[in-house]
Amino acid sequence: MTIRSKRLVKLGFLAATLFAQTQVQAASNELNLYSARHYSTDEAMYENFTKKTGITIKRLELGDEALLERLRSEGKRSPADVILLVDAARIAKAQSEGLFQATGSKALKNAIPDQYQGPSDMWYAFSSRSRVIVYNKDKVDSKLVQNYEDLAKPELKGKVCTRSGSHPYMLSLLSGLIANIGEAKATQWAEGMVANMARAPKGGDTDQIKAVASGECGVALTNSYYFVRMLRSDKPEDKDVVSKVGFVWPNQASFGTHMNVSAGAVAANAPNKEAAVMFLEYLATPEAQQYFANGNNEWPTAKGVNVTNQAIKSLGNFKADITPARVLADNTALSQKIMDRVGYK
Ligand SMILES: [Fe+2]
Known part of the structure; x- marks a missing residue:
């Protein structure tokens, strides 16, 4: 081998090593x-x-x-x-x-x-994020909707709207109720919700807020950020919705508002x-x-x-439920079973 070819081999080796190093570098930097x-x-x-x-x-x-x-x-x-x-x-x-x-x-x-x-x-x-209660200020007395449990009481028959019972937001809420009031009462709650529905569950949380404003529903559940998004909105139609809708931090006198x-x-x-x-x-x-x-x-x-x-x-201070998120997670399968059993579609 000539000196020149030896040099070329050495250069080739160096290049290969450098290339490999760059690859490792790229991988760990991504x-x-x-x-x-x-x-x-x-x-x-x-x-x-x-x-x-x-x-x-x-x-x-x-x-x-x-x-x-x-x-x-x-x-x-x-x-x-x-x-x-x-x-x-x-x-x-x-x-x-x-x-x-x-x-x-x-x-x-x-x-x-x-x-x-x-x-x-x-x-x-x-x-x-918290799951809160929204109600139509003209149609529903705020005193009747201070707790999640209130929404399942006979006084609100034909007034309650939510998204699907199989949606993770509803499953996690039920999981929180199981942790706080036990499986039996949580099941009764789900049954009461089904009995009180103004319409079959449909749409997302923002749709529930709008349906409350229009009067189709008297009371609904929503994650807080959907309501805050409307509060921050400059659109006249959103301002109109917000003006008609009251907002409640649920269960302030008991276990606190559900947090996801x-x-x-x-x-x-x-x-x-x-x-x-x-x-x-x-x-x-x-x-x-x-x-x-x-x-x-x-x-x-x-x-x-x-x-x-x-x-x-601007929403103010509130008492948040301290049930660990991992407990909500653990109860998910049971929540789905309950929703199926009571026909919460
Ligand atoms: Fe969401």
């Missing part, structure tokens, strides 16, 4: 995020993470069910590192299917209150677990917490983080 969240303020949060860590985020945004389906079909070959989902019922489903792994992060355990931690370090909630969550987890087969944990730890920082919660008018969950969203602040 985070695959599967998210069921779709709020514009999240963008700034992702950019901020990249600026701080040099890790770029590749995002896949899908609806919750489609996202889980994708993870199932990808199986062990899934490129997902982090999974973001909304609602305890859906998180429970994903965990029961083995789609998460423990984070091993002490920082997360310390930053997020126990109420908002999943079992065995499997997931952490980064924002919370949006949560994150490390994917079971994460190729880049290190970056995944870094990202989840970042979500618990005060800075990211504001982006995360404000994007959808929710409450930040991390310890010591204050609410800065004025629209949420």
Whole structure:
């Protein structure tokens, strides 16, 4: 071999080594995020993470069910590192299917209150939302609708509207009732709700608020952020709706208003677990917490983080139910059985 050809071999080897290193570098500097969240303020949060860590985020945004389906079909070959989902019922489903792994992060355990931690370090909630009562101010006396249980009383026959009983938001609410008043009474509640319906369950929470304003329904349930979104809206039709609708923090004299969550987890087969944990730890920082919660008018969950969203602040203080989100998750299957049994479609 001539000196020149020896040099070429050496150069080739160097290039190959460099290429391999770049590949490793690229892999560890990239985070695959599967998210069921779709709020514009999240963008700034992702950019901020990249600026701080040099890790770029590749995002896949899908609806919750489609996202889980994708993870199932990808199986062990899934490129997902982090999974973001909304609602305890859906998180429970994903965990029961083995789609998460423990984070091993002490920082997360310390930053997020126990109420908002999943079992065995499997997931952490980064924002919370409440499920509130809205009523038509002309048609319903506010004294009759102060508690979730009130909506199932005979006085409200033909006045109650909700979305489907199988929707995660309704399942999680029932899961909370099971935890607070027991399975028997929670079942009676679901039966009473079915007996009181103004119409068969249909539409989303915003549709219920509108139907309350129009008078088709006297009272309904909605996640707080749908109501806050309307409160913040400049559209005349939204202002009109808000003017007709009263708002109640349910169960202030008992266990408090039901709280649900949006949560994150490390994917079971994460190729880049290190970056995944870094990202989840970042979500618990005060800075990211504001982006995360404000994007959808929710409450930040991390310890010591204050609410800065004025629209949420304007709703005032309230007593929140402290049932851990993991208990809601655990009760999901039972809730679905009860909804089926009582014909809550
Ligand atoms: Fe929602």
